[in-house]
Amino acid sequence: MSGAPAAPQPGSAEPTVAADDLQLLLIPPRPRTGWRVLTTRVIAMCVVELQKLRHDRTELYTRAVQPALWLLVFGETFTRIKAIPTGGTPYIDYLAPGIIAQSAMFIAIFYGIMIIWERDAGILTKLLVTPTPRAALIAGKAFAAGVKALLQAVVVILIAALLGVAMTWNPLRLLGVAVAVILGSAFFSCLSMTIAGIVLTRDRLMGIGQAITMPLFFASNALYPVAVMPGWLRAISTFNPLSYQVDALRGLLLGTPSHLLLDYAVLVAAAAAGIAAASSLLGRLAR
Amino acid sequence: MTREDPGRTVPPTGPEAPPDTAPGGGPAPPRAPEGDALSCHGLRYAFGETRAVDGVDLAVRPGEVFGLLGPNGAGKTTAIRCITTLLPVPAGMVRVFGHDAARERMAVRRLLGYVPQQLSADAGLTGRENVALFARVFDVPRRERAARVDQALRAVHLTDAANRLAKTYSGGMIRRLELAQALVSAPRLLMLDEPTIGLDPIARTSVWEHINAVRAATGMTVLVTTHYMDEAEQYCDRVALMHRGRIRALGTPAELRSALRTRWARAASGDSAPSPLPTTPAPSSDAEPTLEDVFRDVAGTGLDEQSGDFRDVRSTRRTAARVG
Ligand SMILES: Nc1ncnc2c1ncn2[C@@H]1O[C@H](COP(=O)(O)OP(=O)(O)O)[C@@H](O)[C@H]1O
Ligand SMILES: [Mg+2]
Numbered sequence: 001m002s003g004a005p006a007a008p009q010p011g012s013a014e015p016t017v018a019a020d021d022l023q024l025l026l027i028p029p030r031p032r033t034g035w036r037v038l039t040t041r042v043i044a045m046c047v048v049e050l051q052k053l054r055h056d057r058t059e060l061y062t063r064a065v066q067p068a069l070w071l072l073v074f075g076e077t078f079t080r081i082k083a084i085p086t087g088g089t090p091y092i093d094y095l096a097p098g099i100i101a102q103s104a105m106f107i108a109i110f111y112g113i114m115i116i117w118e119r120d121a122g123i124l125t126k127l128l129v130t131p132t133p134r135a136a137l138i139a140g141k142a143f144a145a146g147v148k149a150l151l152q153a154v155v156v157i158l159i160a161a162l163l164g165v166a167m168t169w170n171p172l173r174l175l176g177v178a179v180a181v182i183l184g185s186a187f188f189s190c191l192s193m194t195i196a197g198i199v200l201t202r203d204r205l206m207g208i209g210q211a212i213t214m215p216l217f218f219a220s221n222a223l224y225p226v227a228v229m230p231g232w233l234r235a236i237s238t239f240n241p242l243s244y245q246v247d248a249l250r251g252l253l254l255g256t257p258s259h260l261l262l263d264y265a266v267l268v269a270a271a272a273a274g275i276a277a278a279s280s281l282l283g284r285l286a287r
Numbered sequence: 288m289t290r291e292d293p294g295r296t297v298p299p300t301g302p303e304a305p306p307d308t309a310p311g312g313g314p315a316p317p318r319a320p321e322g323d324a325l326s327c328h329g330l331r332y333a334f335g336e337t338r339a340v341d342g343v344d345l346a347v348r349p350g351e352v353f354g355l356l357g358p359n360g361a362g363k364t365t366a367i368r369c370i371t372t373l374l375p376v377p378a379g380m381v382r383v384f385g386h387d388a389a390r391e392r393m394a395v396r397r398l399l400g401y402v403p404q405q406l407s408a409d410a411g412l413t414g415r416e417n418v419a420l421f422a423r424v425f426d427v428p429r430r431e432r433a434a435r436v437d438q439a440l441r442a443v444h445l446t447d448a449a450n451r452l453a454k455t456y457s458g459g460m461i462r463r464l465e466l467a468q469a470l471v472s473a474p475r476l477l478m479l480d481e482p483t484i485g486l487d488p489i490a491r492t493s494v495w496e497h498i499n500a501v502r503a504a505t506g507m508t509v510l511v512t513t514h515y516m517d518e519a520e521q522y523c524d525r526v527a528l529m530h531r532g533r534i535r536a537l538g539t540p541a542e543l544r545s546a547l548r549t550r551w552a553r554a555a556s557g558d559s560a561p562s563p564l565p566t567t568p569a570p571s572s573d574a575e576p577t578l579e580d581v582f583r584d585v586a587g588t589g590l591d592e593q594s595g596d597f598r599d600v601r602s603t604r605r606t607a608a609r610v611g
Contacts, residue, residue, distance in 0.1 A: 022442055022504050024435040028473045029427040031397060037426075044423035052411045055452060122407025126468070129371045129401040130424040131393045286373050 031131065038136045045140030046147045053151065060151060067103045067156045071096060071163055074223075084224050089254060096160040096167065097249035098222030100177075101184060101242055103156050104149035105216065108185040109209050111145045112192025116202045119285045128286050138193060138279040142271065145189035146182030153181045157253075166254075173252045176260075180252070183267035184245035190274025197281025222246050241270040324349045324476050324508035325370065329379035331532075332365050339365035341532030342379070347476075347510055352502060354523030355512040356582070362532040363512040364404055367480050370510075371401050383476055397425070400469030400507075404480040406461045408468070410454035414445050417453055418467050425472035439467040442504070443497050459490025463497055470501060477502075479511040483518060491515075495522050516578040528582050535585035540578055547576040547584055 032040060053060065075092035078084055086094040118124040127137060161167065168174070196205050217223075219233055220242040226234055237243045244266040251258025325347040332340040339362045347353040355363050368374040370381050372392040381388035383395045408417050418436045427435055440449050443463035448456065453464060462482055469477060482498065483491040499522060502509055513519055519526050520540045527537040536543055576584075 022438055022501075024431060024438050025442065025470050025473050026505055028397065028475075029422075029425055032426045040426065041424060044420060047423070048409070048412065048416070048420055051413075051416050055411060055413075121409075122403045122405035123409055125373060125403050126401060126407050126421075127424065128373055129396055129399060130421065130472075131396045131426070132424050133393075 037131075037133065038139060041132050041136040041140045042143050045137075045144040049144035049147050053148065060155060063103065063107065063152055064155045064159065066106075067099045068159050070099045070102070071156075071160055071165075075099075075163070085228060086225065087256065089256060090165075092160075092163060093165045093167075093254055094250070094256075095223065096156075096165045097253050098220075098246050099160075100153045100156045100181070100249055101220075101246045102217050102222055103152050104181050104185050104245075105188045105242060106213060107149045107152055108145045108188035109192045109213050111141060111189035112194075112196035112205050113202055113209060115141065115193050115285065116196050116200070116205060120202070124285065128282075133279075134282045135275060135279040138190065138282060139186075139275050141193065142186035142189050142275055142278075143182065146185040149185035150178055150181050153177070168253055168255065176252045177249055180245050180248040180263070180267060183264070183271050184241060186271040187241050187267065187274045190271065190278040193278040194274065194281055197278060197284045200284065216240060216242055220246060241266060244270075322349075323347060323382070324351075324384060325353075325510060326382045327366070327370070327379065328381075330366065330369060330376065330381055331378040332362075332369055332374060332376075334365075338532050340369065343529075343532070343534055345527050345534060345537065347508060348525075349475075349508050350502075350506050351524040352498070352509040352511065352522060354519040354526040355510065355529055356514065356516060356519050356526050356578070357512075357529035358514055361514075361529045363514075363529055364480055366529075367401075367478055367510075367512060371399055371478060372396060397472070398475045400472065400474030400477045402462070402465045402469050402477075402479045402482060404484060406458060406465070406485075408453040408456070408461050408464045410452065413450050413452055414440065414456070414464050414467075415449040417464055418471050421468045422471045427471070435471055439471040442470060442501055443467045457490065458486050459493055462486065462490070462494045466494075466497060466501070470505075473505075475508060477507050477509045479509065481512055481514070483513065483515065491518065498522070516582065520578050526578070528578075528585055530582075530586040536581060543578065543581045544576050547581045550584070551576065 071092060075095045078095070079091040082091070084091055084094070115124060128134075132140075157167065192205070192209060195208055199205050199208065219236040220240045221237060222242065226237055226243070229237060244263040247258045248260055248263035248267070250256050251260055251263075323346045325345075327343050327345050330340055330343040331338070341362070343362075343366055345353075345355075355366065357363050365374065369376050370383065370388055372388055372395055376389040383398050386394045386398065388395050408414075409420075412420070415436060418439050419432060422432045422436055437446070440446050443466050445460065445463055445467060448460060453461060456464060466479075466482075477498075479498065482494050486494065495518060498509060498511070501507065511523065523540065525537070525539050526543070527534045528543070529535065538546070
């Protein structure tokens with residue numbers, strides 16, 4: 001038995017398409033080459049991300065709850081206690097860039113789970129059969145994560161401003177903030193896509209994702225300065241790109257002393273390494 | 288089981304399809320690989336111990352609708368994934384319009400339109416956005432993107448639903464949307480993996496009719512896999528019957544059926560030249576064999592005896608769940 005027979009077809013219902021109506025579908029588009037391939041793929045992925053956000057913004061709002069609580073409860077309380085040496089800045093101000101970086105990281109870490117979901121749904125499979133080099137596909141996903149994280153950062157910055165955090169509104173500095181957020185998110189999304197390429201299943205990745213996000217957050221200067229950390233934690237923080245992202249955000253938004261050049265160098269290098277690692281493992285997800 | 292129209296022996300072909308093959312049955316004669324839309328020679332692929340594809344030879348001619356038939360687990364999807372460059376080609380040779388799938392991946396991908404077995408449209412995007420994404424990643428220039436996306440949507444009759452989110456689509460509409468996604472880059476070879484799996488009979492007919500209409504209008508070559516023998520019989524110019532990773536028979540449905548009829552007649556007349564295959568006895572001497580019978584004859588088993596493994600059941604369920 002070869003299954004239910006296809007329904008009898010009424011001969012007149014045959015969908016017809018006039019050939020001149022499909023002219024363009026006969027002409028293959030001219031291939032782009034070199035860097036243009038990378039940029040068009042990155043733009044394509046970012047456009048998809050924006051389109052999805054336009055259709056459904058709930059995630060943007062629900063994900064704003066946690067950072068709001070951090071700032072409101074943790075920030076306000078510790079500002080009053082004055083337990084953390086921040087060099088004169090109110091603690092809530094000191095905390096705000098850390099929370100921006102944290103919420104961006106949480107979004108980016110989710111990307112590995114999304115790529116596995118897209119693999120299971122056949123979406124990734126189909127993209128892998130397009131003339132898109134794997135590195136370009138991963139770079140596209142990484143910057144799409146950056147775009148989404150950036151929108152989240154805007155929400156958090158607005159919340160912080162409402163809570164009275166005194167931040168800069170200098171457009172050049174804000175541009176620097178945007179770049180730091182995008183680069184950091186690119187790294188963290190690649191980190192999780194790399195782990196996705198290793199563990200291959202959503203359940204395992206979800207566990208690992210939860211297991212690493214808080215340690216990454218605590219082992220950084222997001223909540224407290226490196227100076228007050230015990231030696232071992234300070235060592236970890238040195239290798240944590242989140243620390244460099246927070247340092248840059250703090251320097252730009254609050255004007256506190258920072259190491260912008262080093263921060264950006266580390267973020268660029270981390271993002272590039274992440275893209276390389278994740279794209280080398282992407283083939284495992286295709287099998 | 289389908290009783291086919293006894294009067295129809297020539298499969299329906301589009302206006303631009305090549306003239307039908309010479310009668311005689313059996314595999315296509317060897318040709319220059321450049322002349323074929325797709326050629327596979329000695330293609331093998333194993334998942335660990337499982338030899339999913341175990342030495343496949345086939346040639347798909349430009350402009351034809353070629354059906355790769357076989358039960359779940361026969362290796363159809365694995366073969367397709369090797370051809371589409373999703374899997375490497377560890378042994379053998381795959382060429383798409385003369386381009387080596389192992390070494391010229393980008394060139395091959397530009398020639399392919401691929402619709403995988405699962406329903407794979409992005410539910411969080413509208414129909415139009417789903418198609419536009421593929422226009423972008425296939426380098427369609429901005430100035431002709433909208434027009435091209437419109438044409439692809441019109442070809443599958445989704446213009447009216449184009450601005451709705453794909454998650455509101457029925458299973459058949461998603462399949463048509465995927466067809467539009469594949470068409471937007473003007474592929475020369477359309478690869479459809481079980482395009483009608485999990486669809487109701489009306490949606491199945493509609494999907495097939497759109498495949499046929501597009502093929503007729505564009506002259507594209509179509510490689511389609513299915514485990515529904517009746518569909519293959521009705522819509523494919525030529526078919527290959529696949530079982531346990533190998534092609535067991537290849538030809539037009541009419542050729543395969545008439546070859547079996549001859550074997551039955553010979554068996555009935557007592558002319559028992561020892562057959563290498565266990566020829567199934569004919570129910571009655573004048574019965575018209577179906578492709579299903581041909582499959583039983585060449586594979587030594589019916590389709591239903593070979594049930595799919597767990598992976599297939601799972602992915603079919605997932606598809607069914609998404610179709611709702
Ligand atoms: N990713 C995989 N890992 C391990 N085994 C697989 C995988 N994909 C397919 N197989 C096995 O390969 C064989 C052929 O599967 P498949 O190509 O999906 O068949 P079909 O598409 O004809 O149903 C089956 O036995 C299946 O279990
Ligand atoms: Mg299959």
